[in-house]
Amino acid sequence: FIINMKGLIIINLILFTVICMFFYCSNKFNKKNNEIVLYKSLNMKEIDKMDFNYFKDNHGDREVYVTFSKSNSIDTNTIFEKVKLSHYLNKMIKDIRWYFKTEDCYDFLNIIGIKKEIMDTFNKYINKDEVMYKEKNIALYDCSFFMGGKGSTTGWHCDMDDLAFLYVAEGKKRIRIVSNEYDENMYERKIFTAGAKWGEIDFKNIDYEKFPKFKDAKVNTYILEKGDCILIPKRWWHCVENLEDTIGFTYKAYRWDYYYYHVPFELLRRYWYMLKGYAIADQYQCLNYN
Secondary structure, rough: HHHHHHHHHHHHHHHHHHHHHHHHHHHHHOOOOOOOOOOOOOOHHHHHOOOHHHHHHHHOOOHHHHHOOOOOOOOOOOEEEEEEEEHHHHOOOOOOOEEEEEEOOOOOOOOOOOOOHHHHHHHHHHHHOOOOHHHHEEEEEEEEEEOOOOOEEEEEEEOOEEEEEEEEOOOOOEEEEEEEHHHHHOOEEEEEEOOEEEOOOOOOOOOOOOHHHHHHOOEEEEEEEEEOOOEEEEEEEEEEEOOOOOEEEEEEEEEHHHHHHHHHHHHHHHHHHHHHOOOEOOHHHHHHOO
16 A cells, blocks of 8 residues: 555656646747737738739639628637628628638638648748747648738637738738737637637727726737738737738748647647536537538
8 A cells, every 4th residue: 555655646746747847848938939020011922913803813703601700709609601702802891790711621722722832932931030930840831811801800819829920912901919918808708719719808899897907908009011911929819900901811830849738738728618618619610611
């Protein structure tokens, strides 16, 4: 019995040490890129050619999924409408509630065969900051696409992505960014969405009586015009509003360290949210986009 007790104590000490080391290294990694980087007039001409006319002329007959997106809605737990891209561009884009967003499992850019070209272009222009971005340290690249009319929005949320660069190919965006040190001020919704957390606050109609802590959050506001790009630090809160009809791309680069510390964290986060009785939003991941 004494030997078993000693063995149990040793095992617990080892587990405790491993867990502590994991959270220490994870916290150290998360602090590696905790600054906003603005690239004014990056002007990636290879991507800028992919304007509204390009998509209408080359892919107008293709059916796409359009997201019902308000300034306080959750993109992964909402309504989706399947329409032809030309219909969206000719009619639906005028309704600010409908936003054509494609990322994660809905890989529109790959479907139409231009994703690799876009990622190669980003890599060509972005790979200049050797402190945070070294090509040999990148395990995986990805890219998202956003097409919306003037006034369309994406509400407050924070992504679990590693290095995420938002680029405006046409139009103009206003982006507001809040450091994750203000997590308690952002009023996270009681719902699990893979790879992101969403806030309750409607940034266009803020109810300070309902969300008083938001007053203390430091909000960084940027206007991104055609050719501008911005690095959004991982797990920082942000919301976006299109000030004109706009096309944007988000380039995502995942360092090897990200997988060591992100995957276990996401699994634990999902399990923890389930224990707390939060809703689990898998609707977006389960849609058939083919």
